[in-house]
Amino acid sequence: MADVRLVHVTKVFRSGKRAVVAVDDLTLDIKDKEFFVLLGPSGCGKTTTLRLIAGLEVPTKGEIYIGGELVNDIPPKDRDVAMVFQSYALYPHMKVFDNIAFPLKLRKMPKREIERRVKEVAKMLHIEHLLDRKPAELSGGERQRVALARAIVRRPKVFLMDEPLSNLDAKLRVMARAYLKRLQRELEVTTIYVTHDQVEAMTMADRIAVMNIGRLQQVGTPNELYNKPANLFVAGFIGSPPMNFVEGVLREIEGKLFFDAKYFKIPLPSDIEEILRGQAPSEEVILGVRPEDMRISLEKVPEGIRGRIYVLEPLGTRTIVNVELGPELIVKVEGPREVDLRIGQEIWLTLDYNRIHFFDKKTEKAIL
Ligand SMILES: Nc1ncnc2c1ncn2[C@@H]1O[C@H](COP(=O)(O)OP(=O)(O)OP(=O)(O)O)[C@@H](O)[C@H]1O
Numbered sequence: 001m002a003d004v005r006l007v008h009v010t011k012v013f014r015s016g017k018r019a020v021v022a023v024d025d026l027t028l029d030i031k032d033k034e035f036f037v038l039l040g041p042s043g044c045g046k047t048t049t050l051r052l053i054a055g056l057e058v059p060t061k062g063e064i065y066i067g068g069e070l071v072n073d074i075p076p077k078d079r080d081v082a083m084v085f086q087s088y089a090l091y092p093h094m095k096v097f098d099n100i101a102f103p104l105k106l107r108k109m110p111k112r113e114i115e116r117r118v119k120e121v122a123k124m125l126h127i128e129h130l131l132d133r134k135p136a137e138l139s140g141g142e143r144q145r146v147a148l149a150r151a152i153v154r155r156p157k158v159f160l161m162d163e164p165l166s167n168l169d170a171k172l173r174v175m176a177r178a179y180l181k182r183l184q185r186e187l188e189v190t191t192i193y194v195t196h197d198q199v200e201a202m203t204m205a206d207r208i209a210v211m212n213i214g215r216l217q218q219v220g221t222p223n224e225l226y227n228k229p230a231n232l233f234v235a236g237f238i239g240s241p242p243m244n245f246v247e248g249v250l251r252e253i254e255g256k257l258f259f260d261a262k263y264f265k266i267p268l269p270s271d272i273e274e275i276l277r278g279q280a281p282s283e284e285v286i287l288g289v290r291p292e293d294m295r296i297s298l299e300k301v302p303e304g305i306r307g308r309i310y311v312l313e314p315l316g317t318r319t320i321v322n323v324e325l326g327p328e329l330i331v332k333v334e335g336p337r338e339v340d341l342r343i344g345q346e347i348w349l350t351l352d353y354n355r356i357h358f359f360d361k362k363t364e365k366a367i368l
């Protein structure tokens, strides 16, 4: 039983005159038994956050609580957390058995109990037949399971996992994701999982915290982040292919509100008009539309946006159509299944107005 709480945690690394703010005023509330993912681009402070929770770094400011207890002054070995690193960090000279047994030996557990526990987790992770081998004699996927076994053998209060699947090939990674998610459900141990891969985050997490340059951008369930991104960064980071962005201005013409981009102008439905008026945004906005929230028509439609097919990207089950709306303005649209399209063809796009987003260009915050 352990929730994990970070309260206004900041970590500044100083070397000489330079100071890097790796984590900037981060407040997070991770629930007991939750599979919580920290997601963000390289250098955004994910590993540093995990190391702070593990006690491998000391916060510059703020408090960290595990299971309600303030752990700022508790050394790593007494925090009862287990960390799985990206590199697995197995001991190369030790057999698999001894690698898994290591944390138990450190705690001076009786030999028979160690043997029982190692065998139990080895069975759970399907690595019983590997116990006599050394890490060099294992595949990447097997090594990853050994590293997991070593983390779970002790049944810690919290698992901290730093991109544990990143060394696996694409196919194995997809399998390992589901496996790890299931394992976490069975063990019911609070897990904080770091990745820069938004698909991994979306598929595995109960909740995701998106970070950028040390700062928290948004916390929510995968669906909340996908459907209601709080800002331009989250909107562009989650989803593949990403959300399309088009800059423009909101313009009132004869009492009606229009979104006026350089190459097209569309009237906005009255409910959207009302929300945008209420929010009183600056005039300059960014329209955000996901590829699946636009429709392609071969015939001219009222309020359709005229474009030309730039290129087609078939993905097997669906095709991503790149549509040129003007010079240097190309949007990606999920294509219709039943229609054959060709490069250069003239088409009309319509938007699903229930699913479009607007962002304030200055603050980059969502206004719709
Ligand atoms: N020991 C350190 N000394 C100085 N700067 C550091 C140290 N550790 C990390 N940093 C800096 O802090 C920032 C955050 O690093 P961190 O390793 O937490 O990023 P990350 O999100 O894990 O990135 P990645 O996805 O590449 O692993 C980076 O700018 C990094 O250069």
Ligand SMILES: [Mg+2]
Binding pocket: 046, 047, 048, 162
């Ligand atoms: Mg990292």
